Amino acid sequence: MRWLAEVHVALRPGIADPEGQTIGTALRSLGYETVSEVRSGKLMSISFDADDESAAKAAIGEMCRRLLANPVMEMATWELRAELTDADEAIPA
Amino acid sequence: MRWLAEVHVALRPGIADPEGQTIGTALRSLGYETVSEVRSGKLMSISFDADDESAAKAAIGEMCRRLLANPVMEMATWELRAELTDADEAIPA
Numbered sequence: 001m002r003w004l005a006e007v008h009v010a011l012r013p014g015i016a017d018p019e020g021q022t023i024g025t026a027l028r029s030l031g032y033e034t035v036s037e038v039r040s041g042k043l044m045s046i047s048f049d050a051d052d053e054s055a056a057k058a059a060i061g062e063m064c065r066r067l068l069a070n071p072v073m074e075m076a077t078w079e080l081r082a083e084l085t086d087a088d089e090a091i092p093a
Numbered sequence: 094m095r096w097l098a099e100v101h102v103a104l105r106p107g108i109a110d111p112e113g114q115t116i117g118t119a120l121r122s123l124g125y126e127t128v129s130e131v132r133s134g135k136l137m138s139i140s141f142d143a144d145d146e147s148a149a150k151a152a153i154g155e156m157c158r159r160l161l162a163n164p165v166m167e168m169a170t171w172e173l174r175a176e177l178t179d180a181d182e183a184i185p186a
Contacts, residue, residue, distance in 0.1 A: 023160070027141075030156075032152065032156060038137060038139050040135060041135070042136065044131060045130075045134075046128060047128070047131070048127045048128045063123075067119055067120060067123060
């Protein structure tokens, strides 16, 4: 079964975010003076196979820990949904 | 009134995404062989003031067009929500 995960990797609160600060400064200098905090992060969408939902959750959690996020400075959250493929539809339930 | 916008900037479909491809290759070489497409994008959370919801929507749409996304290669989508502050609570309705 095919799964689609949306993984959001953000810096932990309290860790300096120079990219976000730069965007904030740029927005204020464009005239949006009330912009205060800007935090920037990454959003990755990953498509992969797993037998069932618990296997998919385990796989994506492991991917986050092993590669996608640096646990010292970053926090990863993810959403998972099943992707319907033609093959799934062809299999009688 | 204070608003919090979550802006997602992603490359348009069809535009090559070398960062996503690299992440996909790395995941496959770590043993997740079924990982196929990986698309990477940015997620920014921006806090700003606006009088009402329509003013807030107009402001964030303008920020996306003017600074946050390159309309030739990127697509910006956003979610907006009101942020309750102490000042709002102090004003009787």
